[in-house]
Amino acid sequence: MATTLSDSPLSLLERVADPGVLRTLPADQLPLLAHEIRQFLVERVCATGGHLGPNLGVVELTLALHRVFDSPRDALVFDTGHQAYVHKMLTGRQEYFDRLRQTGGLSGYPSRSESVHDLVANSHASTALSYADGLAKARQLAGEQDRAVVAIVGDGALTGGMAFEALNNLGTAQDRPVIAVLNDNGRSYAPTVGALAGQLGALRRGGGTGVCRNFFTDLGFVYFGPVDGHDTGEVEGVLRRARAMNRPVVVHVVTVKGKGHRPSETDAVDCLHTVNAVVPASARGGTRSSTRSWTSVFGQALAELAAARPEVVAVSAAMLQPTGLGPMRERFPQRVFDVGIAEQHAVTSAAGLAMGGLHPVVAIYATFVNRAFDQVLLDVALHRLPVTFVLDRAGITGPDGPSHHGMWDLSLLAMVPGLRLAAPREAAQLPALLAEAVAWDEGPTVVRLPKATAGAPIEAVASMDGVDILHRGKGRPLDVLLVPVGPLAHAAVEAAGILEHEHGIGCTVADPRWVLPVNPALPSLAARHQVVVSIEDGVRTGGVGAALSQQCQDHGITTPVHRLGLPRAFIPHGPRSQLLAQAGLDAPGVVQAVRTATANRPAHRLSSLQRHGGAG
Structure with a gap:
C-alpha cells in the first residue's frame, strides 16, 4: 500500500518519514519542506557539530533525487558522504540527529549499518563514480538495467584522479546507464582549483540546458546543465530526462554551499564547511578557550621556517586551512601549492619539487596518506628525495569515525626504506622536530600530529x-x-x-x-x-x-x-x-x-x- 500524508498536526518534515511519502507530496509544498529541513539542520548540527554548509547546499537536490529515484532499489551513491545529512533525514533517521557523530549515535557519513539506503560508508572523496561503474556492470550482468545508478559528486571531488579514471570507463559504456550528478558549488573545503574548475565556470557562465560540446560530451556523456540546484522542480525534471536517456549522463547542478544560513554562506572556513558544537556562553564562563591547537602551532612554525629557509615550499590536497597552511600562504603565496583533492598527485608533484632543489612540506590528514602510499614508497623514498610529510589528525580523531581515524600510517610507513618519522609528545616540541625534518636531505621525513589542543609540556629529566x-x-x-x-x-x-x-x-x-x-x-x-x-x-x-x-x-x-x-x-x-x-x-x-x-x-x-x- 502506498504511503500517504495524514492530517496530523506534525510539521511537514516530521510527516515525510520516508521517500515514499516524499513522492506523494504536492510540488507546491516542496519549498516549505526545504525551509523546514534547513531549520532542522541549523538547529541540530550546531548543537552536535558536523558538516553544515555542504548539507544546506543540497536540500532541493536531495529532495529531487528521492522524488525521481526509488532508493534503495535505485542506487544513490554520495561522494565523500558529508553531503548526505538530508538523505538521512528523508530515509527515516530524523529522530537520531540529536546524537549525530556521538558515541552510539548517527554517523556523520553514510553508514551501511544504519540503513539500506546507504551504500557506501567510506568518506574519502572521488570514489562514487567508480562505485557506480561497478554497480552498473553488476546490474547489466544480472539483467536489471531498469534499476538506476546515480553518483552525486561535488566539483571538488571531481578533481581526484579516481574520478577521471571512472569517467574514462563510464563514457565508453553507452549501453550501461549511469547518471553522474555534478553538484557544483565552486568549492571542496576551499575553492575548487585547476583547469577543470575553469571549464565548469565557463559552462556556468554559458547558462541554459541546451546541447553544447564540452569535456563531458567529448568523453561520451550526454550533458544536461547548468541546472539551478535550488529549484526542486527544475532539478526533478532534468533528472527524469536523464533517466529516460538510458545511457551515461552528466547532470550539472549549480548550488550554493551553506544556502539559507547567512553565517554558512559567508564564512570562508568554519561555518561554510563544518561547525563545532555550539557551547552556550554561560557554560564556558562567557569566554572562549585560548588553548591553541596542534594544527595552529604547526602552521605558525612552518611560516617561520619558510622565512628562514627559502627552499621550503608547501603542498596541500584541497585542505590548506584545515592542515594549517594559512599562515604560510599569507606570507609566501607563491610557495604554497593547492593541487585539489588529489593526494597521489600531490605526493609525486612534491617529488618533482624536491628533484628541482626545493624542500616540499606536504600537509595532509593521516587518513589520506593511505591513498598515496605507492607514491610515498616509489616516487619519493625510492629516489631518496627530501620531502617532509606533516600528518594532521594522526591516531584517533573522534567524531568522524572509521574512515577518518589516522590509525594506519605508522604500520604503512614503517615499511618504507629510508623514511624517518617523528611524533612530538607535545605541541611545544613540534617546531624543533619540524625544523629537524626539513633539515634532513637524505630522504623523506614525517611529522605526525593529533587532533587535539596543545596540552601541558612534559620536561625531559x-x-x-x-x-x-x-x-x-x-x-x-x-x-x-x-x-x-x-x-x-x-x-x-x-x-x-x-x-x-x-x-x-x-x-x-x-x-x-x-x-x-x-x-x-x-x-x-x-x-x-x-x-x-x-x-x-x-x-x-x-x-x-x-x-x-x-x-x-x-x-x-x-x-x-x-x-x-x-x-x-x-x-x-x-x-x-x-x-x-x-x-x-x-x-x-x-x-x-x-x-x-x-x-x-x-x-x-x-x-x-x-x-x-x-x-x-
Whole structure:
C-alpha cells in the first residue's frame, strides 16, 4: 500500500518519514519542506557539530533525487558522504540527529549499518563514480538495467584522479546507464582549483540546458546543465530526462554551499564547511578557550621556517586551512601549492619539487596518506628525495569515525626504506622536530600530529642518544620500560607514577621523538629492564612496537616487548579520550597492561640497569 500524508498536526518534515511519502507530496509544498529541513539542520548540527554548509547546499537536490529515484532499489551513491545529512533525514533517521557523530549515535557519513539506503560508508572523496561503474556492470550482468545508478559528486571531488579514471570507463559504456550528478558549488573545503574548475565556470557562465560540446560530451556523456540546484522542480525534471536517456549522463547542478544560513554562506572556513558544537556562553564562563591547537602551532612554525629557509615550499590536497597552511600562504603565496583533492598527485608533484632543489612540506590528514602510499614508497623514498610529510589528525580523531581515524600510517610507513618519522609528545616540541625534518636531505621525513589542543609540556629529566627520558624511578628496581609514541607520553608518565606509588613497580618512560626507524639506544635501554611496553595510537600490527620488538630480537635482546595500540578493526566515532581509553591507551589502561605483563616475571631481580647506574 502506498504511503500517504495524514492530517496530523506534525510539521511537514516530521510527516515525510520516508521517500515514499516524499513522492506523494504536492510540488507546491516542496519549498516549505526545504525551509523546514534547513531549520532542522541549523538547529541540530550546531548543537552536535558536523558538516553544515555542504548539507544546506543540497536540500532541493536531495529532495529531487528521492522524488525521481526509488532508493534503495535505485542506487544513490554520495561522494565523500558529508553531503548526505538530508538523505538521512528523508530515509527515516530524523529522530537520531540529536546524537549525530556521538558515541552510539548517527554517523556523520553514510553508514551501511544504519540503513539500506546507504551504500557506501567510506568518506574519502572521488570514489562514487567508480562505485557506480561497478554497480552498473553488476546490474547489466544480472539483467536489471531498469534499476538506476546515480553518483552525486561535488566539483571538488571531481578533481581526484579516481574520478577521471571512472569517467574514462563510464563514457565508453553507452549501453550501461549511469547518471553522474555534478553538484557544483565552486568549492571542496576551499575553492575548487585547476583547469577543470575553469571549464565548469565557463559552462556556468554559458547558462541554459541546451546541447553544447564540452569535456563531458567529448568523453561520451550526454550533458544536461547548468541546472539551478535550488529549484526542486527544475532539478526533478532534468533528472527524469536523464533517466529516460538510458545511457551515461552528466547532470550539472549549480548550488550554493551553506544556502539559507547567512553565517554558512559567508564564512570562508568554519561555518561554510563544518561547525563545532555550539557551547552556550554561560557554560564556558562567557569566554572562549585560548588553548591553541596542534594544527595552529604547526602552521605558525612552518611560516617561520619558510622565512628562514627559502627552499621550503608547501603542498596541500584541497585542505590548506584545515592542515594549517594559512599562515604560510599569507606570507609566501607563491610557495604554497593547492593541487585539489588529489593526494597521489600531490605526493609525486612534491617529488618533482624536491628533484628541482626545493624542500616540499606536504600537509595532509593521516587518513589520506593511505591513498598515496605507492607514491610515498616509489616516487619519493625510492629516489631518496627530501620531502617532509606533516600528518594532521594522526591516531584517533573522534567524531568522524572509521574512515577518518589516522590509525594506519605508522604500520604503512614503517615499511618504507629510508623514511624517518617523528611524533612530538607535545605541541611545544613540534617546531624543533619540524625544523629537524626539513633539515634532513637524505630522504623523506614525517611529522605526525593529533587532533587535539596543545596540552601541558612534559620536561625531559635526561637525554640518551636522542631519546628523552621523561620519568626515571628512584630507589626501586626498574622493572618496566615504557615507550610511548607522541602525545601518549602523558598517559605513560601518569601510569608510571601510579605503578611506582601504588604497586611498587619501578618504571622508566622513554620518548624516542623520532620513532621510526627505531633509535639504536632503545634496544640497549630495553636490555636493562625486565619488560618493555610500547604505547601507540596506531594499529598494533606492524607499528612502532612491532619495529622495536624486531630490533630487540635482531640484537639478541630477550626482554619481552608488549605492544599496546589500537586493534586491527574499524573503530566507530566517539570522543577521542573515550576511544583511547577503550583501547587501553590511557593511564589506567597502561597500568593494567603493565601489571599483567609483570605478573609472571621474577620479582624485582637485580637489573643490569642498576649495575650500570641508571637510565640516563
